[in-house]
Amino acid sequence: MVKYLTQDSAPILEALKKMKAARLLPFDVPGHKRGRGNPELLEFLGETALSFDVNSMKMLDNLCHPVSVIKDAQMLAAEAFGASAAFFIVSGTTAAIEAMILASVKSGEKIIMPRNVHRSAINALILSGAVPVYVNPATNDNLGIALGMKVHDVANSIAKHPDAKAVFVNNPTYYGVCSNIAEIVKLAHKNNMKVLADEAHGTHLYFNDKLPLSAMKAGADMAAVSAHKSGGSLTQSSMLLAGKNVNVGYLHQIINLTQTTSASYLLMASLDITRRNLYLNGEKIFDKVINLVEYARDEINSIGDYYAYGREITDGDAAFDFDITKLSIFTRSIGLTGIEVYDLLRDEYDIQTEFGDLGNILAYVSVGDREKDIERLVAALSEIRRNYKKDASRLLTSAYIEPEVKCTPRDAFYAEKKALPIEETAGEVAAELVMAYPPGIPILSPGELITKEILEYIKYAKKKGAQLTGTEDVTLSRLNVIN
Amino acid sequence: MELWFTEEHTKNARFSIKVKRALFNKTSDFQRIDIFESEEYGRFLTLDGYMMLTEKDEFIYHEMIVHVPMCAKKDAKNILVIGGGDGGTARELLRYDTIENIDLVEIDEDVVLSCKEYLPFVAKSLDDERVHIFYEDGLKFVRRYENAYDMIIVDSTDPFGPGEGLFTKEFYGNCYKALKKDGVLVNQHESPFYENDAAACQRAHKRIADSFPISRVYSAHIPSYPSGHWLFGFASKNIHPVKDADFDYWNTLGIKTKYYNTNLHKGAFYLPSYVWDLLEEVEK
Numbered sequence: 001m002v003k004y005l006t007q008d009s010a011p012i013l014e015a016l017k018k019m020k021a022a023r024l025l026p027f028d029v030p031g032h033k034r035g036r037g038n039p040e041l042l043e044f045l046g047e048t049a050l051s052f053d054v055n056s057m058k059m060l061d062n063l064c065h066p067v068s069v070i071k072d073a074q075m076l077a078a079e080a081f082g083a084s085a086a087f088f089i090v091s092g093t094t095a096a097i098e099a100m101i102l103a104s105v106k107s108g109e110k111i112i113m114p115r116n117v118h119r120s121a122i123n124a125l126i127l128s129g130a131v132p133v134y135v136n137p138a139t140n141d142n143l144g145i146a147l148g149m150k151v152h153d154v155a156n157s158i159a160k161h162p163d164a165k166a167v168f169v170n171n172p173t174y175y176g177v178c179s180n181i182a183e184i185v186k187l188a189h190k191n192n193m194k195v196l197a198d199e200a201h202g203t204h205l206y207f208n209d210k211l212p213l214s215a216m217k218a219g220a221d222m223a224a225v226s227a228h229k230s231g232g233s234l235t236q237s238s239m240l241l242a243g244k245n246v247n248v249g250y251l252h253q254i255i256n257l258t259q260t261t262s263a264s265y266l267l268m269a270s271l272d273i274t275r276r277n278l279y280l281n282g283e284k285i286f287d288k289v290i291n292l293v294e295y296a297r298d299e300i301n302s303i304g305d306y307y308a309y310g311r312e313i314t315d316g317d318a319a320f321d322f323d324i325t326k327l328s329i330f331t332r333s334i335g336l337t338g339i340e341v342y343d344l345l346r347d348e349y350d351i352q353t354e355f356g357d358l359g360n361i362l363a364y365v366s367v368g369d370r371e372k373d374i375e376r377l378v379a380a381l382s383e384i385r386r387n388y389k390k391d392a393s394r395l396l397t398s399a400y401i402e403p404e405v406k407c408t409p410r411d412a413f414y415a416e417k418k419a420l421p422i423e424e425t426a427g428e429v430a431a432e433l434v435m436a437y438p439p440g441i442p443i444l445s446p447g448e449l450i451t452k453e454i455l456e457y458i459k460y461a462k463k464k465g466a467q468l469t470g471t472e473d474v475t476l477s478r479l480n481v482i483n
Numbered sequence: 484m485e486l487w488f489t490e491e492h493t494k495n496a497r498f499s500i501k502v503k504r505a506l507f508n509k510t511s512d513f514q515r516i517d518i519f520e521s522e523e524y525g526r527f528l529t530l531d532g533y534m535m536l537t538e539k540d541e542f543i544y545h546e547m548i549v550h551v552p553m554c555a556k557k558d559a560k561n562i563l564v565i566g567g568g569d570g571g572t573a574r575e576l577l578r579y580d581t582i583e584n585i586d587l588v589e590i591d592e593d594v595v596l597s598c599k600e601y602l603p604f605v606a607k608s609l610d611d612e613r614v615h616i617f618y619e620d621g622l623k624f625v626r627r628y629e630n631a632y633d634m635i636i637v638d639s640t641d642p643f644g645p646g647e648g649l650f651t652k653e654f655y656g657n658c659y660k661a662l663k664k665d666g667v668l669v670n671q672h673e674s675p676f677y678e679n680d681a682a683a684c685q686r687a688h689k690r691i692a693d694s695f696p697i698s699r700v701y702s703a704h705i706p707s708y709p710s711g712h713w714l715f716g717f718a719s720k721n722i723h724p725v726k727d728a729d730f731d732y733w734n735t736l737g738i739k740t741k742y743y744n745t746n747l748h749k750g751a752f753y754l755p756s757y758v759w760d761l762l763e764e765v766e767k
Contacts, residue, residue, distance in 0.1 A: 348652060349651065349652050349653050350651070350652075371620070372620055372622070372645070372647065372648050375620050375622045375623045375626075375648055376622065376648050376651060376653055378623075378626065379622050379623075379626050379648075379651075379653035379654060379656075379657050380651075380652075380653040382626055382653075382657065383652070383653050383656040383657065383660075386656070386660060387656070
């Protein structure tokens with residue numbers, strides 16, 4: 001009898017349990033053979049984890065060509081997220097973002113995107129050879145953060161580049177800011193462009209009505225969702241969602257270009273379990289997160305000087321909506337950069353936050369947090385203000401720097417290049433990426449003109465302890481420029 | 484039939500008490516609460532299976548956590564007790580007529596209710612009009628106060644349960660802020676003996692020493708606690724626990740104690756060499 005698939009089942013998990021009960025004698029990979037061949041690893045990860053670290057086989061299906069349990073699990077995921085199709089991704093949302101861009105724009109074709117995209121979007125441009133048309137994100141100058149795109153600016157870009165194939169949207173940004181994605185979808189579709197959403201920070205939007213609109217609900221064509229962030233699955237597990245007008249066969253081929261043929265069942269089972277949990281309990285879970293964060297915001301704002309911002313920063317356009325589960329805190333008002341507060345929290349108070357930038361920190365609050373953990377964070381922030389507060393005027397406000405694109409990221413990346421001392425690069429064109437991590441948004445992207453202003457910013461970020469990455473020279477004393 | 488309560492002091496060492504009967508059991512919002520009756524130790528309270536107090540030896544803990552700081556700071560009038568829902572610490576504090584107010588912050592109301600019913604020898608103090616109970620997270624409570632208390636006594640559980648936040652640097656820093664300029668902080672400081680307890684003890688000492696100019700440790704012998712050797716922390720902005728103690732004055736008060744006396748007060752700060760080393764290691 002064929003079992004009717006419902007959201008309370010977890011096909012991959014169930015198949016794994018059956019596989020274990022069958023007590024197969026493994027003459028296949030992985031070579032640790034349920035951990036027996038690697039006792040130290042077995043002790044570290046435990047018998048349960050290693051007994052399920054297995055390879056594709058008939059009863060477990062195959063992610064490259066799903067026909068049974070993985071197919072079922074992906075169908076359930078699609079239904080749970082309101083998508084036409086869902087693909088499990090085991091190499092991070094980076095792979096999901098790269099796949100949706102590669103599936104939408106070919107070499108020489110245009111894609112409209114905000115400049116404050118994750119590095120994976122820029123990397124996808126290097127791989128595909130597509131031409132970015134940047135929409136400058138609006139900025140909140142007080143907080144020093146980039147917001148979303150204004151609808152008007154997207155409309156202008158579409159009018160100027162009617163041949164563009166796709167529009168890329170962050171939904172939301174790392175800080176929790178959402179563009180008016182529904183309006184952008186309408187505009188794009190009217191002009192035969194696809195809409196691709198980076199929902200690395202948006203898994204939860206699908207499961208609670210008090211949160212901003214999800215990309216699939218807004219009618220977007222594809223969305224990359226980091227189930228492992230707000231969803232709670234294992235690190236590196238992610239999903240790519242597709243809407244109704246996507247050629248899913250082609251999309252699958254694109255995914256298979258780079259995705260492993262030995263997909264981890266631990267990661268896939270974690271996606272399966274997470275989907276079921278979110279579908280069944282998501283509303284309750286995120287109500288709890290919202291309450292915790294609202295409480296934290298009120299308490300942090302009553303400490304003084306700090307500003308934990310919420311929906312009040314929305315403006316009906318570039319900050320169309322705000323994800324109230326994000327606990328972003330403005331710290332420059334206590335005279336400390338976000339990076340400094342981030343370091344103090346970790347070094348002095350044993351509290352690890354998600355990131356600090358020049359003026360803000362982000363504390364990631366999720367299903368796993370308890371009230372007493374929030375109390376520790378609030379207490380520590382209050383102590384940092386008491387013990388470390390400085391004169392706020394010593395700090396630079398970080399502003400969005402508008403890039404000047406000289407050639408495509410791909411042409412720049414593969415061009416003949418030379419490595420110059422970074423201070424001598426003003427006026428040259430960058431052949432590589434420079435980013436402050438986190439939040440992982442490029443300061444310079446390949447093909448962009450290097451200006452004095454950008455060099456100043458890099459120097460300041462470096463001095464304040466930001467981790468700068470992306471360059472061939474890891475110390476960033478030299479930078480590759482086009483010869 | 485034999486019924487035994489067993490606590491694992493380590494994975495390989497256990498402490499057991501033969502139980503006559505179980506008097507109370509409830510899993511509250513925060514922890515599992517049990518009260519038993521025994522031949523050897525009388526009635527005893529455990530939280531999540533960890534021994535909190537026994538009728539037979541609770542006087543040692545409660546006398547030492549109260550009379551040492553009260554002798555060092557005889558003018559303390561406004562006291563904050565964090566934890567201490569059993570009432571033992573409040574009972575000892577109430578023996579000082581000079582104390583005007585005791586705020587007691589206990590996260591778990593069920594602890595107070597069950598102790599009032601089954602352990603009146605400690606908990607009846609909680610009905611005194613000088614005692615005000617707040618059912619709240621201690622870390623949250625203390626954060627709101629500045630220059631308010633003469634003394635804070637942290638009478639908490641171990642750092643691996645609801646009491647976790649009370650062993651953090653942010654908590655001690657907030658206590659510093661909540662204390663008046665010559666205020667005193669005393670805390671139960673875990674045991675130096677078994678490896679895991681010793682590590683917790685070291686971490687607590689480091690964090691207190693980071694927050695307070697004066698941070699000393701004293702010890703007592705509590706048979707029902709792991710290893711029987713228990714430490715307390717004494718921290719302050721400017722008061723030394725021995726040099727500033729007024730022993731003659733304390734002896735005129737006529738407080739009858741079973742464990743504490745003013746000679747023992749001095750002696751309690753002389754620690755075994757291995758404990759001294761353990762603490763010194765994190766003071767640098």
